[in-house]
Amino acid sequence: MKKTGINKNVIMLCECAVMVALATVLSLIKIEFPYGGSITICSMLPILIIGYRYKPLVGCLTGVVYGLIQMLFGMSNFAYATSWQAALMILFFDYLIAFGVIGLGGVFRGIKNQAVGLALGALLASVLRFLCHFLSGITVWAGFADGMPVWLYSLIYNGLYMLPEFGILIVVAIALGLLVDFRSEKLGAIKRNKK
Numbered sequence: 330m331k332k333t334g335i336n337k338n339v340i341m342l343c344e345c346a347v348m349v350a351l352a353t354v355l356s357l358i359k360i361e362f363p364y365g366g367s368i369t370i371c372s373m374l375p376i377l378i379i380g381y382r383y384k385p386l387v388g389c390l391t392g393v394v395y396g397l398i399q400m401l402f403g404m405s406n407f408a409y410a411t412s413w414q415a416a417l418m419i420l421f422f423d424y425l426i427a428f429g430v431i432g433l434g435g436v437f438r439g440i441k442n443q444a445v446g447l448a449l450g451a452l453l454a455s456v457l458r459f460l461c462h463f464l465s466g467i468t469v470w471a472g473f474a475d476g477m478p479v480w481l482y483s484l485i486y487n488g489l490y491m492l493p494e495f496g497i498l499i500v501v502a503i504a505l506g507l508l509v510d511f512r513s514e515k516l517g518a519i520k521r522n523k524k
Contacts (some may be wrong), residue, residue: 348375364468366490380435388432396428427461444506451502455495
């Protein structure tokens with residue numbers, strides 16, 4: 330049997346690990362709000378790219394690993410859980426599912442224009458992550474609503490950081506989608522047809 334180089338699965342695992350590390354570093358560069366939530370510089374993009382390169386399932390699993398790391402940074406949030414059900418909501422809807430769904434952005438890989446595919450993926454990932462945090466907000470964090478309807482509190486609180494996060498993500502995703510060919514086995518610049 331002839332060896333053709335490094336196993337593709339090993340390359341994929343290495344890329345996933347590097348992208349989780351990159352996402353983690355990007356998540357540390359942030360603007361934090363006084364009452365929680367923060368805007369990062371494209372911390373979701375590396376996970377979105379993995380989902381786009383290697384299919385959504387791989388992206389989702391990579392996102393869950395990233396979510397576990399984010400959970401370690403946010404362990405103090407579990408102190409607000411008033412029951413084991415609230416702790417599970419925080420675990421899943423603030424971390425594991427919330428970051429896992431970012432990988433679903435890869436479902437648009439089949440779109441011919443890569444920049445459009447990445448932009449749609451960024452939109453889907455952002456909406457799904459927002460919904461996770463919104464659900465957590467109306468169940469676990471309702472005590473912070475301070476007389477405001479709980480759904481409105483969660484909408485405003487999570488929208489204040491998720492909208493700018495999405496705006497930054499989509500701009501950078503489109504820019505990278507125009508420059509780098511994420512569909513090829515070896516990353517490289519997109520080849521332009523000369524007329």
